[in-house]
Amino acid sequence: MPDTVGPAVQSLSKSIEVLPWELLRGAAEQRVQNPREELARLLSVAALRGQIGNGDREFASQIVSTETNVSLEEARKRIDAVIERGQQVVESARKTAIVLAFLIGAISVIAAGAAYWGAVAGGRLRDHDVR
Secondary structure (H helix, E strand, C coil): CHHHHHHHHHHHHHHHHHHHHHHHCCCHHHCCCCHHHHHHHHHHHHHHHCCCCHHHHHHHHHHHHHHHCCCHHHHHHHHHHHHHHHHHHHHHHHHHHHHHHHHHHHHHHHHHHHHHHHHHHHHHHHHCCCC
């Protein structure tokens, strides 16, 4: 049971950590102090939640537009492209984890067979007093 509770508690605590940041966030036009940190926080929250909210997407677009001197529409396209790439990375990681889990299971079966064979061979040597 603790194995299933741990990740849920960690996810909840990470979600709660974001709430004060969302409350104190100002308008993007006000030149954020550290735009990379703000964008990293927005994207990490989006990864945690599995999607990015419209308010967060708009805020990120405004930051990108302000910092790079591109139009708001171009900034939205960039944000969407980054989110799409992030989703592809997450999907790739998920597939890799599935393959690794299968391989670990297969190797465990092979190891169990080798252990069985070794135990049988050792028992035969012991019973026949072969030296």
